[in-house]
Amino acid sequence: MRLSNFYTKTRRSMAAQDSKNAYLLEKAGYISQVAAGVYAFLPLAVRSLQKIETIVREEMNALGGSEVIFSALQPKSTWEKSGRWEDKNFRQIVYLDPEADMTFGATHEEPMTIALKQSVQSYRDLPVILFQFQTKFRKELRAKSGLLRGREFRMKDLYSFHPDEESHHKFYEDAAKTYLKVFERLGLDAYRVKASGGVFTDEFSDEFQVICETGEDEILVNHKTKTGFNKEVEDKLKETDKKKLERVKAIEVGNIFPLGTKYSDAFDLKYLDASGDRQSVWMGSYGIGISRLLGTLAELFNDEHGLKLPSQVAPFEAVVINLTSSKTGEKIYSDLTEQGVEVLLDDRDEMAGTKLVDADLIGYPIRLVYSAKTAQDGKIEIKERGSGKVTLVNLEDVVGRVQKLLS
RNA sequence: CGGGCUGUGGCGCAGUUGGUAGCGUGCCGCGUUUGGGACGCGGAGGCCGUGAGUUCGAGUCUCACCAGCCCGACCA
Numbered sequence: 001m002r003l004s005n006f007y008t009k010t011r012r013s014m015a016a017q018d019s020k021n022a023y024l025l026e027k028a029g030y031i032s033q034v035a036a037g038v039y040a041f042l043p044l045a046v047r048s049l050q051k052i053e054t055i056v057r058e059e060m061n062a063l064g065g066s067e068v069i070f071s072a073l074q075p076k077s078t079w080e081k082s083g084r085w086e087d088k089n090f091r092q093i094v095y096l097d098p099e100a101d102m103t104f105g106a107t108h109e110e111p112m113t114i115a116l117k118q119s120v121q122s123y124r125d126l127p128v129i130l131f132q133f134q135t136k137f138r139k140e141l142r143a144k145s146g147l148l149r150g151r152e153f154r155m156k157d158l159y160s161f162h163p164d165e166e167s168h169h170k171f172y173e174d175a176a177k178t179y180l181k182v183f184e185r186l187g188l189d190a191y192r193v194k195a196s197g198g199v200f201t202d203e204f205s206d207e208f209q210v211i212c213e214t215g216e217d218e219i220l221v222n223h224k225t226k227t228g229f230n231k232e233v234e235d236k237l238k239e240t241d242k243k244k245l246e247r248v249k250a251i252e253v254g255n256i257f258p259l260g261t262k263y264s265d266a267f268d269l270k271y272l273d274a275s276g277d278r279q280s281v282w283m284g285s286y287g288i289g290i291s292r293l294l295g296t297l298a299e300l301f302n303d304e305h306g307l308k309l310p311s312q313v314a315p316f317e318a319v320v321i322n323l324t325s326s327k328t329g330e331k332i333y334s335d336l337t338e339q340g341v342e343v344l345l346d347d348r349d350e351m352a353g354t355k356l357v358d359a360d361l362i363g364y365p366i367r368l369v370y371s372a373k374t375a376q377d378g379k380i381e382i383k384e385r386g387s388g389k390v391t392l393v394n395l396e397d398v399v400g401r402v403q404k405l406l407s
Numbered sequence: 408c409g410g411g412c413u414g415u416g417g418c419g420c421a422g423u424u425g426g427u428a429g430c431g432u433g434c435c436g437c438g439u440u441u442g443g444g445a446c447g448c449g450g451a452g453g454c455c456g457u458g459a460g461u462u463c464g465a466g467u468c469u470c471a472c473c474a475g476c477c478c479g480a481c482c483a
Binding site: 139289 | 413418420432434478
């Protein structure tokens with residue numbers, strides 16, 4: 001990709017803002033605010049979000065999931081049937097078009113359950129594991145912290161349907177393991193913590209939390225086992241348990257819920273077992289905030305010059321900046337592109353300083369600079385954004401070196 | 408939903424006791440520059456958040472509303 005053909009622009013001046021992720025992502029040109037808690041995702045953000053989604057999708061497929069895209073618009077009656085509309089906490093976060101009696105999807109337990117009534121009759125039809133990537137709408141009373149708590153956001157949600165509690169429990173634990181793997185692949189150190197089920201279930205749920213000073217959750221964790229408890233369930237803990245735990249601030253990046261038969265019973269989703277008896281379906285739901293993950297990564301990976309997202313989620317893996325009038329930059333750009341490296345050529349008619357400052361702000365993991373200085377010895381400079389390490393390499397070795405750094 | 412602060416060219420801001428709006432940056436043109444947002448000259452760009460009032464006259468004063476940010480309550 002050539003920067004001259006890529007829709008993006010960094011901003012020189014920004015209003016002071018407490019949220020680091022919103023400030024950096026907006027200044028670097030990833031996102032643009034539309035309203036409180038509502039952001040447009042610009043090309044840089046889209047590339048990062050797609051990479052995050054790809055990692056999540058691979059793991060959901062490995063878990064046995066089938067990808068779907070359900071509708072975001074849902075009839076209000078859906079929630080009335082499950083009884084959830086009676087819950088004031090639920091009702092107040094749902095966007096509603098009262099004329100059409102339609103709601104803007106906040107979650108999908110009910111629609112999924114309704115859909116399964118058509119396809120599940122026998123124990124032979126179970127389990128069913130469905131997931132989707134979708135925009136969710138939640139009327140947060142107070143949107144804040146940039147991408148960490150929005151009113152419109154990207155989310156992966158997965159729903160599992162099982163013949164009994166035991167098989168559900170087994171899947172639930174597999175899902176928890178998969179979640180930890182997803183966060184690890186994204187470069188995040190996640191803790192599995194017990195929390196309340198909120199408006200989803202009366203049971204405990206499991207949250208996946210990433211320690212971060214600016215997070216809005218408070219959790220009690222054991223650093224050895226990478227487990228802990230949300231502060232909201234603290235009063236249920238024994239004193240002896242508490243002593244071993246450290247209290248930290250964190251961002252919730254995922255949450256999984258054992259739902260039991262709450263929704264399947266509400267919609268009468270049943271199946272016939274091997275002996276011909278009608279049985280309730282056991283359910284679970286499993287969410288990962290995709291756009292919140294981008295906010296979390298921005299919150300954690302940055303310095304005074306800008307973003308430094310890990311290469312597996314950065315919009316591009318490398319940038320080429322040519323400060324000479326030769327065609328060397330073009331050559332390196334096309335060589336890297338041919339080898340499958342996601343590289344951007346900064347071919348703008350801008351000053352060297354502008355290109356270097358923008359490179360740090362946007363946070364390309366690898367920066368290649370060809371200048372009169374490096375050209376003297378037939379070399380090019382490689383700078384790693386993460387560590388700040390600078391090396392000079394021969395032109396013919398660039399591709400190999402970049403590939404090695406990215407592997 | 409309570410409390411505080413803020414709304415003025417694309418973005419960031421200033422605007423005195425009321426007199427019809429300015430700076431920085433970005434943008435366009437020309438020239439000089441070229442390893443950390445460089446400089447000179449010349450330009451374009453504003454219903455001063457919205458609506459009512461007070462006044463000869465409102466960016467400025469009054470009231471209401473709307474929006475954004477922050478704190479709290481709430482929250483997969």
